[in-house]
Amino acid sequence: MKRKIRLKWFVALSFLALALVLVAGYSFLSARSFVRGMDSVFAGNMDQVVESYVETVPAGKRRPLNLFSGYHIAGRWQQMPDEIRKVLTPPVQSAVLRKYHDAGWFSPPEKVYFVMRVTCGGDSYFISRTVTRASASPLVGRNAAQNMHLLLLLSLFSVLTLVGITWLVIRQVERPVRALGQWAHGLNESSLDAVPPDFSYPELNELAELIRTSLGSVKKSLEREYLFLRHSSHELRTPISVIRNNVELLHKLQEHPGGNRESRQKRIVGRIDRASLTMKHLTETLLWLSRESEGELPAETLDLEQLICDLIEESRYLLKDKDVDLIVGTDACPVSIPGIAARIVLGNLIRNAFQHTHCGTVRITQKGRCVEIKNHTAGENASAPDLGFGLGLRLTEQLTEKLGWPYKRRSEADCHLVEVCLG
Structure with a gap:
């Protein structure tokens, strides 16, 4: 037989699953926001570098691939470094493309490739940069570590908060439910007529009233059956006695035949017939009374x-x-x-x-x-x-x-x- 889970454990597991989903969702959003923030920073830097590049480098020397302020800048995509062109596709206007190299789930990537297309002075330029662990600023690592720690603390706080809320909810609900069960177990004939206590929640109060009403109907039904038995045993005594007495009298007539035997037997049989008919109608009347029928007795x-x-x-x-x-x-x-x-x-x-x-x-x-x-x-x-x-x-x-x-x-x-x- 399949073992059924208790209601409080079902509620607890449901809240725990909700907590895990929320933590995972917010962790994903936090990581995504961090990455998008990094893209925005690089996009701003690339715009400024291209503007400085146009102001500093003469027009005749801008078209080939140049290394300027740590960025590769070229007028055509084919002039970009081979490493960039292998891992990325030509970007659209003012959009940053990013690619990680050898990135694991729980470890930082070996390299990160950034490329962007910027229009300045009526000309379009492609600008890229490859960031490695060695070339990355220590500030980036510290910020990433701080963000990870903050994310873990927030996740732990969220889980603990949801666990506490779950415990309070279960305790708040379990107490009136247990009280309802104890009240239902303690119901008897004398307490059925009393008004049920308040179980804090309208749904539980309605359930208590339904239980009391149902048991009250059963009690009334049993009382009607009991009264039917008592009434029938009381009322049927007289016609049963008439039948028994007349049967004994009929036996005596058969043992001691005498004058007018036939007429006396006819009277005896008539009394037995009337008594049996009385029993029949009496039983129908008592059944009608005990079952609370909506119909009427025949007149x-x-x-x-x-x-x-x-x-x-x-x-x-x-x-x-x-x-x-x-x-x-x-x-x-x-x-x-x-x-x-x-x-x-x-x-x-x-x-x-x-x-x-x-x-x-x-x-x-x-x-x-x-x-x-x-x-x-x-x-x-x-x-x-x-x-x-x-x-x-x-x-x-x-x-x-x-x-x-x-x-x-x-x-x-x-x-x-x-x-x-x-x-």
């Missing part, structure tokens, strides 16, 4: 009065052996609503009222689509077994909120009141 037309009466009968066993008066006031009201959702909501509210009432009155009032359930809580035994209806009330709140059904709960000194409007 069906049912009589709200009859639904309340059926749910009361299913939960009446919770009032057994209790001194509780049940008062029911309903009227016929056909409605078109999601039937399973209505059974879950009303069934949980009725079962909760029956479970937590140990004496007194339970009043169930239905007017149109609105249902009110009021039960006395005085005398409630805190040590009574929890049948899971607290979970059912949370499911009721989630369903009514998502369906948009008005739902209110309030507790008074000795009673509990809930109101819900279906639709």
Whole structure:
């Protein structure tokens, strides 16, 4: 597997490469400027020498090759020294040509050839000079050495400066990045809701918020799955019990045949069929709630009065052996609503009222689509077994909120009141 380079080393190497490129570039420019300066000096000297040559030497003696002030001057290119003509070509007007002989990368050349064409007094002259190590002025060597030393010092200073800047940049960036990593590693369920700290840079802050949002979505998804399992296990207990009880009853009928066997079997099969259908619709409703689907549950037309009466009968066993008066006031009201959702909501509210009432009155009032359930809580035994209806009330709140059904709960000194409007 290819080993990946760390980000800080990548940044450091990038800055180091940039430093080397800059040093090399400025070194090249410095050397080129030095050479061009030398060309300019020689060009100025050659101009002055040719002017002095024209003023000093008579016109009849100017055309042949002459040695004047250390320079070779001739009127034609063919008259220039053979050594010059071999290494250089005829120059254009006022341009200096230069050629090095045996020049290495890190050593000065053995010879340097200079040639220039100068016009003076209406005539053109070729002037050249060959500079060797022995004939060169010591000042040139000292200047070149001083320039080289200065160039090395500047290069070293530039490299050290860039290394220092690189170290500061890496340190300044690495600290918030490391802090972001430590913060991300330390995230848990309790800290996900907290606002992320400031990591100095907007990009890192955006990344932190993205991490928190992503993990928050995962957390909510897991919570929905967990609640789905709890809700399904709670709500499916009743239809599963109905199926199991009726299956046992069906086995007994087969073992002890008697009169009206066929009609009793038909009733039992009908109850099993209704319970299985309830399980099917209940599972679809819970899946719809847990996945936060944008669609709507299918509606069906049912009589709200009859639904309340059926749910009361299913939960009446919770009032057994209790001194509780049940008062029911309903009227016929056909409605078109999601039937399973209505059974879950009303069934949980009725079962909760029956479970937590140990004496007194339970009043169930239905007017149109609105249902009110009021039960006395005085005398409630805190040590009574929890049948899971607290979970059912949370499911009721989630369903009514998502369906948009008005739902209110309030507790008074000795009673509990809930109101819900279906639709």
